[in-house]
Amino acid sequence: MEERRLMKESSILDVALTRLDDAARHLQIHGDVLERLKYPRETTKVRLMIRMDDGSRKSFLAWRCRYDDTRGPTKGGIRFHPASTAEEVETLAFWMTFKCAVMNLPYGGGKGAVQVDPRTLSKAELERLSRAYVQAFARIIGPDRDIPAPDVYTNAMIMGWMADEYASIVGQCVPAVITGKPIALGGSLGREDATARGGYYLVRHLARELGLQGRMRVAVQGFGNAGQFIASLLAEDGHDIVAVSDSRGALHCPYGLDLRALLRAKAAGLPVSALAGQGGAVAVAPEELVAVDCDLLVPAALENMIDEENARRIRARAVLELANGPVTPEADRILEQAGVQVLPDILANAGGVTVSYFEWVQNRQGFYWTVEEVHERLRAIVEREGLQVWAIAQERRVPLRTAAYIHALSRLASAIEAHGTQPFFTS
């Protein structure tokens, strides 16, 4: 078991790097550029020691990775998860590097994690852990150096504690050091649904190209933050949400599920399957969700959920990757052969980091935008970059994922080349 886990861990960054190799084959890229992008610039590992409520002391492993900062300060969330590893953090930081480049945000990529199950901590312990993270990494993060944000099992409250700790360390208020903060501490309007909204604008804009015109039947895997918002946005446009799943089960109705009832059930802490039997909805096994007859499949749960085992069963015309890395490279090949278009994660879920960028801009200028302004600016960026990725895919006859990596890599390569060779002679 342990061996299997290690094997999986050692290959996760390698798998991510195959996307880089695929893209590099289509560009005249200098070997130096690839050499630079194959390894993280720096990963710092620390042990955080905190006082527990019972008076004992406990330590937790924590990391912060700055993968590449050629295009600007590194940007990426902090994950609190018992299974986090250095390799996972580095892979996520690699994805952030490409995500920021594909959206043309002036950032590099970073990521952080604490190896902890936050559900086992009291609120006071969680606060001490969050503050300890900032104490340990205060010299690494900074508004012009490395800007964290929330990720799995971290949220606005934790970002607020972290911003407060940073302010006491440096002796001044620096809201732009961290994004995803509560609105009261300089958070941006429109951050909550930004990831789903970015994916929604992308599908809406490319609908004709994807053959998704008219009323769509949508299946959503993972009915959490991103999954619930995308279902709501698409349902508002009159599309039918025909299936949803969570970690405990799945629900299917070919004529469309009662979304309001589903949102109420989730808010009350119930699984989606609790609504089985109502309005024609039938409970199905979670692994059956990908095989549901639909036009658009939205993976919004975890990594590697669509693999060579289940990819053949997908009946959707297009896949919108709101989750990070939900489709394995083997599944990608199967979907390509079957003519299923995959809107890749680094483009499809980049709405979150884009609105994080807006938050940083607003913090720095001290002037705040309306939610309509946030939506409009997000829409413009998603549509602009989405169309460019689509055009690259058509021109070069490559899948959208390769096109998105080509788009990001050409920006990264220009920036790396523009920096010159000075660091080589001085280091």
Ligand SMILES: NC(=O)c1ccc[n+]([C@@H]2O[C@H](COP(=O)([O-])OP(=O)(O)OC[C@H]3O[C@@H](n4cnc5c(N)ncnc54)[C@H](O)[C@@H]3O)[C@@H](O)[C@H]2O)c1
């Ligand atoms: N929230 C964001 O801003 C954001 C930004 C970029 C990427 N993402 C990615 O989107 C994905 C979801 O993030 P989120 O913030 O919505 O998390 P979340 O924890 O709110 O939701 C995840 C959902 O997936 C469900 N799930 C877990 N295992 C499952 C399984 N085996 N089958 C079906 N469902 C399962 C959970 O029950 C939960 O409903 C992650 O991959 C995350 O990295 C999120």
